Amino acid sequence: xxxxxxxxxxxxxxxxxxxxxxxxxxxxxxxxxxxxxxxxxxxxxxxxxxxxxxxxxxxxxxxxxxxxxxxxxxxxxxxxxxxxxxxxxxxxxxxxxxxxxxxxxxxxxxxxxxxxxxxxxxxxxxxxxxxxxxxxxxxxxxxxxxxxxxxxxxxxxxxxxxxxxxxxxxxxxxxxxxxxxxxxxxxxxxxxxxxxxxxxxxxxxxxxxxxxxxxxxxxxxxxxxxxxxxxxxxxxxxxxx
Ligand code: GLP
Numbered sequence: 001x002x003x004x005x006x007x008x009x010x011x012x013x014x015x016x017x018x019x020x021x022x023x024x025x026x027x028x029x030x031x032x033x034x035x036x037x038x039x040x041x042x043x044x045x046x047x048x049x050x051x052x053x054x055x056x057x058x059x060x061x062x063x064x065x066x067x068x069x070x071x072x073x074x075x076x077x078x079x080x081x082x083x084x085x086x087x088x089x090x091x092x093x094x095x096x097x098x099x100x101x102x103x104x105x106x107x108x109x110x111x112x113x114x115x116x117x118x119x120x121x122x123x124x125x126x127x128x129x130x131x132x133x134x135x136x137x138x139x140x141x142x143x144x145x146x147x148x149x150x151x152x153x154x155x156x157x158x159x160x161x162x163x164x165x166x167x168x169x170x171x172x173x174x175x176x177x178x179x180x181x182x183x184x185x186x187x188x189x190x191x192x193x194x195x196x197x198x199x200x201x202x203x204x205x206x207x208x209x210x211x212x213x214x215x216x217x218x219x220x221x222x223x224x225x226x227x228x229x230x231x232x233x234x235x236x237x238x239x240x241x
Pocket of ligand 1: 139
């Protein structure tokens with residue numbers, strides 16, 4: 001695993017964006033696995049800036065997102081569909097048909113998980129998977145205790161994730177209780193993984209995930225077994241190392 005030390009959030013965002021843009025430049029028709037949350041917002045902003053300068057071309061890029069809340073429509077401003085359009089897709093030249101997320105409005109979990117797993121396979125797998133990390137070590141929405149051998153599946157969100165995400169909703173009661181997510185197995189099948197972390201509140205979990213035991217209790221710890229992982233984190237997030 002490579003660790004890039006960034007000064008602060010802006011530096012982390014630029015360093016991580018450099019890695020994503022290198023991927024797009026080296027393989028213009030690559031498959032990017034994308035993530036949501038507050039951490040990647042600066043990275044997406046940087047990619048948009050470079051696109052506007054003429055340094056990046058997304059016309060052949062394909063994307064698959066990690067996860068989506070079950071029960072939120074595309075129009076809901078808390079859906080990951082909305083987030084991705086707002087922060088990236090609508091601001092660059094990626095054809096909308098090249099962008100993919102789980103369909104949060106599909107009530108049949110089995111059907112949707114099968115569709116999304118097959119879709120990722122039909123694209124030839126993910127070249128570069130971007131990840132954030134939850135305070136309990138979740139990646140995508142793979143919560144502690146989740147087995148390492150799952151493909152796309154539907155999860156019940158833990159109290160701590162609902163608590164962490166309620167800042168985006170009117171109240172904790174409005175946070176969806178379930179989500180569709182790529183499983184750990186799906187994530188581990190990506191050729192390269194880029195994980196980003198920022199802020200002191202992530203320091204303890206970053207330490208546990210990358211220097212602690214590999215255990216389903218800390219889902220991100222499985223990344224220690226992947227042969228091409230890059231962690232880009234700022235000083236605060238690396239302060240427990
Ligand atoms: C969310 C997302 C994850 C994200 C994580 C951390 O619940 N499902 O993909 O990495 O939590 O979010 P943040 O970057 O806002 O700390």
